[in-house]
Amino acid sequence: xxxxxxxxxxxxxxxxxxxxxxxxxxxxxxxxxxxxxxxxxxxxxxxxxxxxxxxxxxxxxxxxxxxxxxxxxxxxxxxxxxxxxxxxxxxxxxxxxxxxxxxxxxxxx
Amino acid sequence: xxxxxxxxxxxxxxxxxxxxxxxxxxxxxxxxxxxxxxxxxxxxxxxxxxxxxxxxxxxxxxxxxxxxxxxxxxxxxxxxxxxxxxxxxxxxxxxxxxxxxxxxxxxxxxxxxxxxxxxxxxxxxxxxxxxxxxxxxxxxxxxxxxxxxxxxxxxxxxxxxxxxx
Numbered sequence: 001x002x003x004x005x006x007x008x009x010x011x012x013x014x015x016x017x018x019x020x021x022x023x024x025x026x027x028x029x030x031x032x033x034x035x036x037x038x039x040x041x042x043x044x045x046x047x048x049x050x051x052x053x054x055x056x057x058x059x060x061x062x063x064x065x066x067x068x069x070x071x072x073x074x075x076x077x078x079x080x081x082x083x084x085x086x087x088x089x090x091x092x093x094x095x096x097x098x099x100x101x102x103x104x105x106x107x108x109x
Numbered sequence: 110x111x112x113x114x115x116x117x118x119x120x121x122x123x124x125x126x127x128x129x130x131x132x133x134x135x136x137x138x139x140x141x142x143x144x145x146x147x148x149x150x151x152x153x154x155x156x157x158x159x160x161x162x163x164x165x166x167x168x169x170x171x172x173x174x175x176x177x178x179x180x181x182x183x184x185x186x187x188x189x190x191x192x193x194x195x196x197x198x199x200x201x202x203x204x205x206x207x208x209x210x211x212x213x214x215x216x217x218x219x220x221x222x223x224x225x226x227x228x229x230x231x232x233x234x235x236x237x238x239x240x241x242x243x244x245x246x247x248x249x250x251x252x253x254x255x256x257x258x259x260x261x262x263x264x265x266x267x268x269x270x271x272x273x274x
Contacts (some may be wrong), residue, residue, distance in 0.1 A: 010223045011113045011223055011224050012222070012223050012224070013222070013223070013224050014215060014218065015113075015114075015117075016224065017215055018212060018215060019117045019120070019121075021208060021211040021212060021215070022121055022208060023120065023121065023124055024207075024211075025204045025205070025207050025208035025211070026121070026124045026125060026127075026128060026204070027124075027128075028203070028204045028207055029128060029200055029201055029203070029204030029205075030127070030128030032199075032200030032201075032203055032204060033128070033196070033197045033200035033201060034128065036133060038133060038175065038178065038179060039127075039128070039133060039136055041175075042127065042136065042137065042140050042175065043127075043128060045140070045167075045171065046124055046127065046128075046140070046143065049143075049144065049147055049167070052147075052159075052163075053147060053150055053151075056150075056151060056154055056156050056159055056232075057154060057224060059156075059231070059232075060154045060155065060156065060224060060231065060232065061224050061225070063228045063231060064231075065231050065232075065236055065237055065240045066240065066244070066245075068156055068158070068159055068231070068232055068237055069237060069240055069241055069244075069245050071159055072158075072159070072162065072237070072241070073245075073248060073252055075162060075163070075166050075167070076252045076255070076256060077252070077255070078167075078171070079166060079170065079171060079256070079259075080255055080256055080258075080259030081259075082171050082174055082175075083174070083259050083260065083262075083263040084259050084262050084263050084266070086174055086175070086178045086263070086267075087262070087263040087264075087266035087267040088266055089178060089182075090178060090181070090182070090266075090267045091266050091267060093182050094269075099182065
């Protein structure tokens with residue numbers, strides 16, 4: 001336990017911010033370049049996770065447990081979002097026989 | 110200290126593999142590995158409760174849901190129509206622009222002090238439970254209603270209506 005705690009001492013907070021920004025940018029790129037709806041939702045999960053990790057790092061750095069409680073709430077929200085989103089994908093697939101995001105442009109006037 | 114950089118490198122590598130792999134099932138599996146590296150990050154930060162919750166909820170529940178839907182829709186092959194190269198290129202450029210903007214705004218900050226555990230038992234279950242059930246009791250109960258609503262909505266959406274078909 002002590003060695004694990006010793007391990008993290010010395011990583012600057014800036015490196016955490018940079019790392020989480022990189023993961024977030026990868027998630028945004030994934031949303032932009034893929035056409036499969038399921039992979040787009042996975043990229044959104046990647047973005048949510050990067051923000052979670054950053055909140056935890058800030059919480060540990062400031063010694064305030066509220067940040068970790070917020071991460072817990074974000075995880076509950078992500079679970080709800082994935083359940084509803086995948087149900088919508090299943091319904092869309094049943095109607096259009098495809099998970100291509102371009103098949104969903106019927107709302108365009 | 111170097112453990113963090115090694116695990117961060119693994120996270121970035123597997124996140125890139127997630128969005129660039131053609132096969133959707135491989136993509137989900139790479140995402141599982143990415144979430145596992147995030148669990149290691151939580152352990153390094155001594156946030157034990159979040160590490161366990163991340164392990165169970167993300168790697169256990171959400172990823173199984175993704176895999177289940179992929180298998181249910183029979184999409185485990187390279188059936189994805191590709192976007193044109195121009196759109197891909199523009200998407201990658203836009204993502205890199207976002208990253209450069211974030212990193213550039215980071216440079217204004219002076220070199221920060223290193224992360225230190227001021228209170229080592231902040232992420233333990235006992236401490237977080239006390240905070241969760243005293244300061245955040247109302248949001249906790251409301252999130253239970255949110256989960257119930259999501260469950261009802263998911264069942265309602267995905268159910269095959271026999272009258273309509």
